[in-house]
Amino acid sequence: MASFQTLPDELTLLVLRGLLLEDVLNVSRTSRYLRYITHSYPDVWKNTEDARHIPLLLGQTLSTVPTVLLPKLVARSVSISQTLSKPFLDPRRCTRLEIEAQTSSEDRAHDYWWRLTPKQIYSLPGGRIVLCRWDCKVEFYGAEKGEFIGRIELPESISMHWESFDCGRTMKFASLCSRIVDEKLELSILTYDIDFIPSIEPEEGFVMKLSVPSTIILPSIYTPTYFPGSILLRGSMVLVQADDHILVVNMDRRTGVMFMSDQPPEEHAFFFDHDFKVRISFQCSKPQS
Structure with a gap:
C-alpha cells in the first residue's frame, strides 16, 4: 500500500479535504510528513468541515492567522469540545488539602x-x-x-x-x-x-x-x-x-x-x-x- 509520503503535496491536501478538525489533528500526529503538511499548508485546516469552530484570536481570520498557530488553536478547540461533551469534567490536577480539625474528645x-x-x-x-x-x-x-x-x-x-x-x-x-x-x-x-x-x-x-x-x-x-x-x-x-x-x-x-x-x-x-x-x-x- 502506498504511503502519504509517496504522494505529491497537492494530492495529500485533496485527500484530507472535508475531514473534521479532530481527524486532521489526529492524522498530523501519525508521521513526520503529515506533521509537515499540517504546519506548512493552512488549507488543510481551512477546508475542514468544521473550520468555523477554530478559536481565532481577536482581530484574526482564517486568512490572516499565522499557519504555525493553526495546529495549536485546533488542539485547543478539540480539547474544549471533548471536555464539554462529557457528563462530568476530568480535573487536570488534583491536590489533597491536609486540614487539621480543632476538636476535643467530647465532640459529637x-x-x-x-x-x-x-x-x-x-x-x-x-x-x-x-x-x-x-x-x-x-x-x-x-x-x-x-x-x-x-x-x-x-x-x-x-x-x-x-x-x-x-x-x-x-x-x-x-x-x-x-x-x-x-x-x-x-x-x-x-x-x-x-x-x-x-x-x-x-x-x-x-x-x-x-x-x-x-x-x-x-x-x-x-x-x-x-x-x-x-x-x-x-x-x-x-x-x-x-x-x-x-x-x-x-x-x-x-x-x-x-x-x-x-x-x-x-x-x-x-x-x-x-x-x-x-x-x-x-x-x-x-x-x-
Whole structure:
C-alpha cells in the first residue's frame, strides 16, 4: 500500500479535504510528513468541515492567522469540545488539602464534622493559593502541593469579603464579627492586608505576611429590623448590608454613614429596588485594649 509520503503535496491536501478538525489533528500526529503538511499548508485546516469552530484570536481570520498557530488553536478547540461533551469534567490536577480539625474528645459526630469541614473554599486569582473559610478562622493552602500557608483567627464571624491583587499574591480581607459585651451585642469590622511571598526554597511554596488588623466598633444603631447579613469590601470602604439599612464605613477615616429605606420592611424584597436616604452619620470607635 502506498504511503502519504509517496504522494505529491497537492494530492495529500485533496485527500484530507472535508475531514473534521479532530481527524486532521489526529492524522498530523501519525508521521513526520503529515506533521509537515499540517504546519506548512493552512488549507488543510481551512477546508475542514468544521473550520468555523477554530478559536481565532481577536482581530484574526482564517486568512490572516499565522499557519504555525493553526495546529495549536485546533488542539485547543478539540480539547474544549471533548471536555464539554462529557457528563462530568476530568480535573487536570488534583491536590489533597491536609486540614487539621480543632476538636476535643467530647465532640459529637455532628460537631466534629462541623469543625472539620470548611464552609467555603475558594481558589484565589492565579490558581496558586486556596482559601478555606470557617466561622471563626480562615486558612490558606498551596494549590499545587496542598501545604499549609497560614491562618487568621477571628471572633464569631457573620460575613467575610476580600479583594485580591497581583494574581492572588496580595489581598485585602474584611470580616464582620459579633460578640456579647455586658449582655449587649457588639458588632465590629476587622480588615487585614495579606501578602503571599514566594519562599526561597521552591518546595516550601509561599510565606504569608499578615498586617496588624484594623478594627473598628460599629455604633449601636441597629434595631430588630437591622441586623447585618453581609459585608462588601472596596478598597478602604466597607459596605454592611441589612434588610432595610445600608452602612458605608471608611476604614481609613473611621467614619461612616447609614442609609435607610422609607419603605416598610414587608414591602421590599430587595433593598436595592428602592431609594435610600441618609439617616445618620457616625464616628466609629476603636476597640478598648
